[in-house]
Amino acid sequence: MPTYPVSLVLQDRAALVVGGGAVATRKVEGLLAAEAAVTVIAPEVTDALRALVDAGRCAWRAKAYDADDLRGTDIVFVATDDEDVNARAYRDASEAHLMVNVADRPELCTFFLPSVLRRGKLSIAVSTEGASPLTARRLRKELEERIPGGFEAYLDLLAAWRPRAIAALPDEAARYRFWQQATDGRVQRLVQAADEEAAEHLLEELLEGERTACATLL
Numbered sequence: 001m002p003t004y005p006v007s008l009v010l011q012d013r014a015a016l017v018v019g020g021g022a023v024a025t026r027k028v029e030g031l032l033a034a035e036a037a038v039t040v041i042a043p044e045v046t047d048a049l050r051a052l053v054d055a056g057r058c059a060w061r062a063k064a065y066d067a068d069d070l071r072g073t074d075i076v077f078v079a080t081d082d083e084d085v086n087a088r089a090y091r092d093a094s095e096a097h098l099m100v101n102v103a104d105r106p107e108l109c110t111f112f113l114p115s116v117l118r119r120g121k122l123s124i125a126v127s128t129e130g131a132s133p134l135t136a137r138r139l140r141k142e143l144e145e146r147i148p149g150g151f152e153a154y155l156d157l158l159a160a161w162r163p164r165a166i167a168a169l170p171d172e173a174a175r176y177r178f179w180q181q182a183t184d185g186r187v188q189r190l191v192q193a194a195d196e197e198a199a200e201h202l203l204e205e206l207l208e209g210e211r212t213a214c215a216t217l218l
């Protein structure tokens with residue numbers, strides 16, 4: 001089945017997790033990393049989930065699933081050990097045009113979960129469209145080893161410079177040239193060497209260079 005990869009913005013969005021076992025717990029942890037507003041529906045939950053509920057990180061309705069639970073929800077994850085409940089939750093959610101994933105049941109999914117590596121603002125998602133989830137995991141682990149140290153801080157620095165570059169370089173072509181130089185490896189190496197000051201200084205120099213080039217052309 002061909003799929004279309006996206007990065008969902010779930011911050012403060014209502015994510016419903018039906019089921020409270022080991023599989024549901026993993027889904028909740030991933031959703032909390034995306035700062036979603038998570039509600040778990042399950043008669044019983046794992047200790048790890050209970051700890052998250054006690055810490056106020058997610059809500060729990062200690063009950064069996066019914067269609068009313070979908071009210072106000074943006075996205076649905078299903079992982080109970082009752083196949084009939086899983087199928088019913090899928091049917092209710094898809095009738096309501098909600099995005100729904102039933103763990104390990106591709107025919108009951110409007111989206112699949114990839115294997116995900118997170119490093120600060122970087123996320124790499126590997127999908128095999130269901131061919132082999134373990135292959136997706138293996139490849140993700142290989143990629144994990146290839147991300148250099150300091151990448152998190154490097155992306156944070158580039159993110160902080162985005163509004164600044166947009167304000168200072170109204171010309172799109174100049175901005176593009178600036179970003180090409182800002183990402184060519186020099187700034188990254190300075191951040192990796194923990195020399196944030198030199199990295200900032202180089203970015204300032206590059207920005208100034210493009211600003212001057214624009215001014216000369218005018």
Ligand SMILES: C[C@@]1(CC(=O)O)c2cc3[nH]c(cc4nc(cc5[nH]c(cc(n2)[C@H]1CCC(=O)O)[C@@](C)(CC(=O)O)[C@@H]5CCC(=O)O)C(CC(=O)O)=C4CCC(=O)O)c(CCC(=O)O)c3CC(=O)O
Pocket residue numbers: 101102103104105106109111112113114115116126127128129130131132133134136137140
């Ligand atoms: C289609 C999809 C739908 C979905 O669930 O979203 C799906 C379907 C199925 N999974 C099955 C089995 C296993 N899945 C895993 C693990 C993961 N499965 C994930 C995703 C997906 N699994 C979606 C496709 C993703 C893709 O291919 O890219 C990962 C990536 C993400 C996540 O789940 O969060 C996560 C690894 C995360 C990580 O570690 O990084 C393991 C390994 C383990 O559990 O240790 C096994 C046992 C070994 C094996 O069977 O390979 C079965 C057979 C069930 C049976 O035999 O009864 C089916 C159904 C079928 O194949 O028909």
Ligand SMILES: NC(=O)C1=CN([C@@H]2O[C@H](COP(=O)(O)OP(=O)(O)OC[C@H]3O[C@@H](n4cnc5c(N)ncnc54)[C@H](O)[C@@H]3O)[C@@H](O)[C@H]2O)C=CC1
Pocket residue numbers: 018019020021022023024041042043044045046063064065079080081082085103104
């Ligand atoms: N544990 C694993 O690593 C794997 C699990 N699976 C499958 O994923 C599913 C879930 O697995 P686990 O989390 O291990 O199961 P589990 O048995 O640990 O948990 C099942 C959860 O579903 C809840 N539940 C049962 N009936 C419900 C209902 N009517 N409404 C709401 N919640 C209900 C239970 O309270 C419990 O919290 C199962 O179908 C299992 O076969 C598949 C592959 C691996």
